[in-house]
Amino acid sequence: MRIAIVTDAWAPQVNGVVRTLQAVRAELDRAGHAVQIISPDLFPSLPCPTYPEIRLAMTRTDTVGAMLAGFAPDAIHLATEGPLCLAARRWCLRYGLDFTTAYHTQFPDYVARRTGVPADWVWRYIRWFHAPASGVLASTPSIRRLLSAHGIVRLRHWGRGVDLTCFTPNAPPPPLFAGLPRPIQLYVGRVAVEKNVEAFLKSAVPGSKVVVGEGPARAALRARHPDAHFPGALSGRALAGAYAGADVFVFPSRTDTFGLVMIEALACGSPVAAYPVPGPLDVLTGATGVMDADLAAAIRRALMLRRADCAAHGRSFSWAESAAQFVEALVPLPGAGRIAA
Template identity: 65%
Template structure:
């Protein structure tokens, strides 16, 4: 099967969307499928305002359409609501070609945090973007319920996985961890305003706070919270060692739809502390994470959990199953003559 995936988020960006698409693509290739990623790297691009790590492709439906026509996919998946996703959407709609989308990020909340405007102002854009999709892939039940409340009902479950060959508790912690006051409280992810990292860094629980990741808010947070330890971006075994060496993983985001980093931490045996919002409410269990509006309370409760229980929960997430769900949700493109007849019948 030939699968085209259009995404405004791709390497060298480091985030949950990129890790999800990269890992699922690898699984698809191992199963014998052919995959083409259409990303900002295929076009001229400019840095996103206030977030230069993200590139915005300078192209329209014709530029994206040329690549899709050359690849001649059996299915098209539009992963993001950015410029490329919008261009691919317009191209498919004009030609009567079915496509699927995914809701990876709480964009109304994300944009609200970055603009100061009410999140409700952005929901019409989200509804308009996803309404023509054959299926909208969502990772959790709470996101499914929210989208249904906004009239988007063509929903398909697509969970996430964790690579237990990399993320496991047997890594030696980073050397610096041995000299830090315990408990070590860890954050991993983009260092950006929408991740609400300040809530973690302001928490009063004693011990050491460690931040792994990069992003536009890094310099400000380093200056503002000089007692925290900022390690920059880490990948693979180096990242897993940070998870395994921490006493608790703190997930302060209120805008993520899943939170891939939470299950990576759990697979390393590290309990999670989070707010009672989408993502944590869906992913965590009482034996693997603590949820509270008071983050200090959540951290204290998470530190009391059994790491063996966290490990079992984290290792229950499979990328193979995630890929199976992704494949099951795709919309097949009919051969051109059949598609043309269908378009004429409905015109």
């Protein structure tokens, strides 16, 4: 199958959307599919206001359409709601072509946290963007219920996975962890206001707090919490070692659609503490995580969970299965290969 994926999020960005698309693309390649990625690195771009790490592509609808037509896809997927996917959306609608979309990010909540714009205003745009899609892919039942409540229909399941060759309980912990007071409490992800990292750093649980990742809030949080450790971004086996060496993984976000880092932590044997919100509610079980409106209470109780149970649950998530769900959710184009530019 020839699959075109248009996305406003791509390397060198490091986030759950990019990591999901990269992992699924690798699985699609292994399965023999031909995949075209149309991403911001192919065009001139500008930094996103308030989030300069994200580049916004500057291009014309016909330019994106010519790239799609030249590839002659059997299916088109628009992964994000940014300007590049808007151009692809316009082109698909112009020629009456089916396409699928995905809801990766709690965009209304993110915009509200960053700008003060009411989330309801942003939901109007989200409804408009996804309305003509032949299928809207979402990762969990909670998110599908949320989208349905906001009038978004034709919802399809697309789960997430873990690289089980990398994220294992026997990954060696980083040198930083040697000698740190226990319990080691770990956060991994973007260090940004919408991730609610400060709630973790303010939680009154003895031990050591470690924040792995980069982002616009990192410098301010480091200044306000000098006792916490900020080693920067980690990847691959080094990241797996941080998960495996921690006593508890803390997921303070209230705005994620899934939380890929949670299942990576579980696969490495680390129990999870989180708020009872979408993402954790869909991923965690009573044996692998604790959800509580009091994050400190969740951390203390999660420390009592069995690491073997966590690792077993983490191993149940597969990128191969995620890629298969993605393919199943696509809507094939009639007469693929004969799209007019």
